[in-house]
Amino acid sequence: MAKKCGIQTPDGYFDSLQSRLVSIAETAPSVRKVGFARKVAPYFAYAASLVAAVLLGSFILRKTAVPEEEYSAWEENLVAEVLMSADPYALIFDSETVNP
Amino acid sequence: MNANELFNRIVKEYSERIWWIARRFVNSHEDADDLTQDIFLKIWTALPSFRGEAQLFTWVYRIALNEAMDRLRREKVRAALRFASLDAEMERRIDNDPWFDGTPAERALSKAVAALPEKQRQVFILRYYDEMPYEEMSQILDTSVGALKASYHIAREKVEAVLKEEAAGLNL
Numbered sequence: 118m119a120k121k122c123g124i125q126t127p128d129g130y131f132d133s134l135q136s137r138l139v140s141i142a143e144t145a146p147s148v149r150k151v152g153f154a155r156k157v158a159p160y161f162a163y164a165a166s167l168v169a170a171v172l173l174g175s176f177i178l179r180k181t182a183v184p185e186e187e188y189s190a191w192e193e194n195l196v197a198e199v200l201m202s203a204d205p206y207a208l209i210f211d212s213e214t215v216n217p
Numbered sequence: 218m219n220a221n222e223l224f225n226r227i228v229k230e231y232s233e234r235i236w237w238i239a240r241r242f243v244n245s246h247e248d249a250d251d252l253t254q255d256i257f258l259k260i261w262t263a264l265p266s267f268r269g270e271a272q273l274f275t276w277v278y279r280i281a282l283n284e285a286m287d288r289l290r291r292e293k294v295r296a297a298l299r300f301a302s303l304d305a306e307m308e309r310r311i312d313n314d315p316w317f318d319g320t321p322a323e324r325a326l327s328k329a330v331a332a333l334p335e336k337q338r339q340v341f342i343l344r345y346y347d348e349m350p351y352e353e354m355s356q357i358l359d360t361s362v363g364a365l366k367a368s369y370h371i372a373r374e375k376v377e378a379v380l381k382e383e384a385a386g387l388n389l
Contacts, residue, residue: 120346122326123319124240131233134250138228138257142221145261 220264227260227277234347235281241342242285244310244331256284275356282339282357289335307331322380329379337372344369 218226235256240249259280267276293303311317311327330341339358343349344365351362358365 120348122346123317123323124314125316125318126246131236134236134253135228135232138232138254139225141254141258141261142224145258 224261224264227273228257231274231277232257235277238278238281238342238347239285241327241330241346242289242338244307244314244327246314246316252285252288255288256281259284272356274353278357286335286339304332322384325380325383326376329376332379333372333375337368337375340365340368341372341376345373 232253236249236253239252239256240246243249243252260277263280267273271279289303292306296303296306308328308331311324311331317324317327330338330345333341340354343354343357344351351365354360354365355362360368
Protein backbone atom coordinates (compact mmCIF):
# COMPACT_ATOMS: atom_id res chain seq x y z
CA MET A 118 0.00 0.00 0.00
CA ALA A 119 1.20 3.49 -0.85
CA LYS A 120 2.72 5.63 1.87
CA LYS A 121 0.20 8.24 2.84
CA CYS A 122 2.61 10.75 4.37
CA GLY A 123 -0.05 12.93 5.96
CA ILE A 124 -2.69 12.78 3.22
CA GLN A 125 -6.17 11.75 4.30
CA THR A 126 -9.24 10.66 2.38
CA PRO A 127 -12.94 10.89 3.28
CA ASP A 128 -14.50 7.81 4.88
CA GLY A 129 -15.63 5.28 2.29
CA TYR A 130 -14.02 7.29 -0.46
CA PHE A 131 -12.42 4.37 -2.29
CA ASP A 132 -15.64 2.34 -2.29
CA SER A 133 -17.51 5.20 -3.91
CA LEU A 134 -14.60 5.78 -6.29
CA GLN A 135 -14.78 2.16 -7.45
CA SER A 136 -18.54 2.42 -8.04
CA ARG A 137 -18.08 5.54 -10.13
CA LEU A 138 -15.24 4.02 -12.12
CA VAL A 139 -17.17 0.84 -12.83
CA SER A 140 -20.02 2.92 -14.24
CA ILE A 141 -17.62 4.19 -16.94
CA ALA A 142 -18.06 0.86 -18.72
CA GLU A 143 -21.83 1.38 -18.68
CA THR A 144 -21.91 4.98 -19.81
CA ALA A 145 -18.88 5.44 -22.06
CA PRO A 146 -19.20 4.02 -25.56
CA SER A 147 -16.93 1.08 -26.19
CA VAL A 148 -14.34 1.61 -28.85
CA ARG A 149 -14.13 -0.99 -31.55
CA LYS A 150 -10.92 -1.59 -33.40
CA VAL A 151 -10.99 -0.07 -36.85
CA GLY A 152 -9.89 -2.48 -39.56
CA PHE A 153 -7.40 -1.59 -42.26
CA ALA A 154 -10.09 -1.37 -44.94
CA ARG A 155 -12.08 1.16 -42.93
CA LYS A 156 -8.94 3.19 -42.28
CA VAL A 157 -8.06 3.55 -45.97
CA ALA A 158 -11.66 3.86 -47.21
CA PRO A 159 -11.75 7.67 -46.79
CA TYR A 160 -8.67 8.06 -49.00
CA PHE A 161 -10.26 5.96 -51.73
CA ALA A 162 -13.35 8.10 -51.40
CA TYR A 163 -11.31 11.30 -51.83
CA ALA A 164 -9.52 9.87 -54.88
CA ALA A 165 -12.79 8.70 -56.42
CA SER A 166 -14.45 12.08 -55.89
CA LEU A 167 -11.45 13.83 -57.47
CA VAL A 168 -11.64 11.60 -60.55
CA ALA A 169 -15.38 12.15 -60.76
CA ALA A 170 -14.89 15.92 -60.55
CA VAL A 171 -12.33 15.87 -63.36
CA LEU A 172 -14.52 13.70 -65.60
CA LEU A 173 -17.62 15.79 -64.95
CA GLY A 174 -15.70 18.97 -65.60
CA SER A 175 -14.37 17.65 -68.89
CA PHE A 176 -17.83 16.55 -69.96
CA ILE A 177 -19.35 19.92 -69.13
CA LEU A 178 -16.58 21.82 -70.90
CA ARG A 179 -17.00 19.74 -74.03
CA LYS A 180 -20.73 20.22 -74.07
CA THR A 181 -20.64 23.95 -73.49
CA ALA A 182 -17.67 24.83 -75.71
CA VAL A 183 -18.53 27.24 -78.54
CA PRO A 184 -17.96 25.46 -81.87
CA GLU A 185 -15.61 27.07 -84.35
CA GLU A 186 -17.47 28.99 -86.92
CA GLU A 187 -17.51 27.45 -90.38
CA TYR A 188 -16.81 29.84 -93.17
CA SER A 189 -18.37 29.52 -96.62
CA ALA A 190 -16.01 29.31 -99.64
CA TRP A 191 -16.70 32.98 -100.48
CA GLU A 192 -15.88 34.05 -96.95
CA GLU A 193 -12.68 32.02 -97.03
CA ASN A 194 -11.54 33.76 -100.23
CA LEU A 195 -12.41 37.12 -98.76
CA VAL A 196 -10.40 36.37 -95.67
CA ALA A 197 -7.49 35.23 -97.80
CA GLU A 198 -7.53 38.46 -99.79
CA VAL A 199 -7.70 40.57 -96.65
CA LEU A 200 -4.77 38.69 -95.22
CA MET A 201 -2.80 39.09 -98.43
CA SER A 202 -3.38 42.83 -98.62
CA ALA A 203 -2.48 43.22 -94.97
CA ASP A 204 0.79 41.43 -95.51
CA PRO A 205 3.48 44.03 -96.38
CA TYR A 206 5.64 41.39 -98.06
CA ALA A 207 2.72 40.54 -100.32
CA LEU A 208 2.86 44.12 -101.70
CA ILE A 209 6.56 43.81 -102.48
CA PHE A 210 6.62 40.28 -103.77
CA ASP A 211 3.48 40.02 -105.82
CA SER A 212 3.69 38.51 -109.29
CA GLU A 213 3.84 41.91 -111.12
CA THR A 214 6.83 43.21 -109.18
CA VAL A 215 8.74 39.93 -109.16
CA ASN A 216 8.17 39.29 -112.80
CA PRO A 217 7.89 42.73 -114.38
CA MET B 218 -13.17 -12.76 -19.84
CA ASN B 219 -15.05 -10.07 -21.71
CA ALA B 220 -14.17 -6.36 -21.72
CA ASN B 221 -16.58 -5.46 -18.93
CA GLU B 222 -15.28 -8.18 -16.65
CA LEU B 223 -11.67 -7.24 -17.36
CA PHE B 224 -12.40 -3.57 -16.73
CA ASN B 225 -14.15 -4.35 -13.44
CA ARG B 226 -11.16 -6.43 -12.41
CA ILE B 227 -8.81 -3.54 -13.22
CA VAL B 228 -10.95 -1.13 -11.21
CA LYS B 229 -11.04 -3.46 -8.23
CA GLU B 230 -7.33 -4.22 -8.25
CA TYR B 231 -5.84 -0.90 -9.23
CA SER B 232 -8.20 2.00 -8.55
CA GLU B 233 -6.81 2.84 -5.11
CA ARG B 234 -3.17 2.58 -6.17
CA ILE B 235 -3.80 4.66 -9.27
CA TRP B 236 -5.62 7.27 -7.20
CA TRP B 237 -2.58 7.62 -4.92
CA ILE B 238 -0.30 8.03 -7.93
CA ALA B 239 -2.62 10.71 -9.31
CA ARG B 240 -2.77 12.37 -5.89
CA ARG B 241 1.00 12.64 -5.72
CA PHE B 242 1.18 14.26 -9.12
CA VAL B 243 -1.63 16.81 -8.88
CA ASN B 244 -1.49 17.56 -5.13
CA SER B 245 -5.23 18.02 -4.77
CA HIS B 246 -7.98 15.61 -3.73
CA GLU B 247 -10.49 16.88 -6.30
CA ASP B 248 -7.96 16.93 -9.14
CA ALA B 249 -6.78 13.44 -8.23
CA ASP B 250 -10.39 12.24 -8.35
CA ASP B 251 -10.82 13.86 -11.74
CA LEU B 252 -7.52 12.54 -13.08
CA THR B 253 -8.29 9.02 -11.87
CA GLN B 254 -11.59 9.05 -13.76
CA ASP B 255 -9.78 10.25 -16.88
CA ILE B 256 -7.23 7.47 -16.49
CA PHE B 257 -9.88 4.79 -16.20
CA LEU B 258 -11.83 6.22 -19.09
CA LYS B 259 -8.65 5.94 -21.13
CA ILE B 260 -8.18 2.37 -19.90
CA TRP B 261 -11.73 1.51 -20.93
CA THR B 262 -11.35 2.96 -24.43
CA ALA B 263 -7.93 1.36 -24.89
CA LEU B 264 -9.03 -2.09 -23.70
CA PRO B 265 -9.70 -3.45 -27.21
CA SER B 266 -6.04 -2.78 -28.05
CA PHE B 267 -4.72 -4.66 -25.03
CA ARG B 268 -3.60 -8.03 -26.30
CA GLY B 269 -1.82 -9.21 -23.21
CA GLU B 270 1.61 -8.65 -24.69
CA ALA B 271 2.46 -6.61 -21.60
CA GLN B 272 1.42 -7.43 -18.07
CA LEU B 273 -1.86 -5.83 -17.14
CA PHE B 274 -0.16 -4.02 -14.29
CA THR B 275 2.46 -2.50 -16.61
CA TRP B 276 -0.16 -1.46 -19.13
CA VAL B 277 -2.42 0.18 -16.54
CA TYR B 278 0.39 2.08 -14.88
CA ARG B 279 1.74 3.27 -18.21
CA ILE B 280 -1.63 4.77 -19.11
CA ALA B 281 -1.89 6.35 -15.66
CA LEU B 282 1.53 7.98 -15.87
CA ASN B 283 0.96 9.24 -19.40
CA GLU B 284 -2.36 10.79 -18.44
CA ALA B 285 -0.85 12.40 -15.35
CA MET B 286 2.02 13.86 -17.37
CA ASP B 287 -0.37 15.14 -20.04
CA ARG B 288 -2.48 16.84 -17.41
CA LEU B 289 0.52 18.49 -15.80
CA ARG B 290 1.75 19.72 -19.18
CA ARG B 291 -1.67 21.26 -19.89
CA GLU B 292 -1.68 22.88 -16.45
CA LYS B 293 1.78 24.26 -17.10
CA VAL B 294 0.55 25.89 -20.31
CA ARG B 295 -2.51 27.32 -18.55
CA ALA B 296 -0.33 28.67 -15.75
CA ALA B 297 2.02 30.27 -18.30
CA LEU B 298 -0.94 31.98 -19.98
CA ARG B 299 -1.76 33.55 -16.62
CA PHE B 300 1.91 34.55 -16.25
CA ALA B 301 2.20 32.13 -13.34
CA SER B 302 4.36 29.05 -12.76
CA LEU B 303 3.15 25.53 -12.19
CA ASP B 304 5.67 25.11 -9.36
CA ALA B 305 4.12 28.04 -7.51
CA GLU B 306 0.65 26.64 -8.16
CA MET B 307 1.67 23.25 -6.73
CA GLU B 308 3.16 24.89 -3.64
CA ARG B 309 -0.07 26.79 -3.14
CA ARG B 310 -2.11 23.58 -3.44
CA ILE B 311 0.10 21.76 -0.96
CA ASP B 312 -0.06 24.65 1.53
CA ASN B 313 -3.87 24.91 1.26
CA ASP B 314 -4.68 21.21 1.06
CA PRO B 315 -7.61 20.55 3.44
CA TRP B 316 -6.95 16.81 3.29
CA PHE B 317 -3.37 17.11 4.51
CA ASP B 318 -2.94 16.19 8.13
CA GLY B 319 0.79 15.52 8.33
CA THR B 320 3.92 17.09 9.70
CA PRO B 321 5.71 20.15 8.30
CA ALA B 322 8.45 17.79 7.09
CA GLU B 323 5.90 15.76 5.12
CA ARG B 324 4.50 18.95 3.62
CA ALA B 325 8.03 20.06 2.70
CA LEU B 326 8.63 16.62 1.17
CA SER B 327 5.54 17.01 -1.08
CA LYS B 328 6.79 20.42 -2.23
CA ALA B 329 10.27 19.11 -2.92
CA VAL B 330 8.88 16.24 -4.99
CA ALA B 331 6.58 18.59 -6.92
CA ALA B 332 9.63 20.66 -7.90
CA LEU B 333 11.57 17.70 -9.36
CA PRO B 334 12.00 17.36 -13.13
CA GLU B 335 9.37 15.18 -14.77
CA LYS B 336 11.30 11.91 -15.05
CA GLN B 337 12.83 12.13 -11.56
CA ARG B 338 9.42 12.94 -10.13
CA GLN B 339 7.91 9.85 -11.72
CA VAL B 340 10.70 7.62 -10.42
CA PHE B 341 10.59 9.14 -6.94
CA ILE B 342 6.82 8.84 -6.62
CA LEU B 343 6.81 5.23 -7.80
CA ARG B 344 9.80 4.20 -5.71
CA TYR B 345 9.32 6.16 -2.50
CA TYR B 346 5.56 6.51 -2.18
CA ASP B 347 4.38 3.43 -4.10
CA GLU B 348 7.40 1.30 -3.02
CA MET B 349 7.58 -0.21 -6.47
CA PRO B 350 10.47 -2.57 -7.27
CA TYR B 351 12.86 -1.26 -9.92
CA GLU B 352 12.18 -4.25 -12.18
CA GLU B 353 8.48 -3.37 -12.39
CA MET B 354 9.28 0.31 -12.83
CA SER B 355 11.65 -0.58 -15.64
CA GLN B 356 8.82 -2.25 -17.59
CA ILE B 357 6.46 0.66 -17.04
CA LEU B 358 8.88 3.44 -17.90
CA ASP B 359 10.78 1.42 -20.50
CA THR B 360 14.06 2.41 -18.87
CA SER B 361 16.87 0.23 -17.57
CA VAL B 362 17.05 -0.58 -13.88
CA GLY B 363 20.45 1.12 -13.68
CA ALA B 364 19.12 4.36 -15.15
CA LEU B 365 16.15 4.29 -12.78
CA LYS B 366 18.40 3.78 -9.78
CA ALA B 367 20.52 6.71 -10.90
CA SER B 368 17.41 8.88 -11.37
CA TYR B 369 16.13 7.95 -7.96
CA HIS B 370 19.48 8.64 -6.35
CA ILE B 371 19.65 12.13 -7.88
CA ALA B 372 16.02 12.87 -7.01
CA ARG B 373 16.53 11.72 -3.46
CA GLU B 374 19.60 13.93 -3.06
CA LYS B 375 17.65 16.95 -4.32
CA VAL B 376 14.75 16.23 -1.98
CA GLU B 377 17.07 15.73 0.98
CA ALA B 378 18.85 19.01 0.23
CA VAL B 379 15.52 20.85 0.21
CA LEU B 380 14.43 19.19 3.45
CA LYS B 381 17.73 20.05 5.15
CA GLU B 382 17.35 23.67 4.06
CA GLU B 383 13.80 23.69 5.37
CA ALA B 384 14.90 22.17 8.67
CA ALA B 385 17.75 24.68 8.96
CA GLY B 386 15.33 27.52 8.29
CA LEU B 387 12.99 26.27 11.02
CA ASN B 388 15.84 25.93 13.50
CA LEU B 389 17.03 29.52 13.07
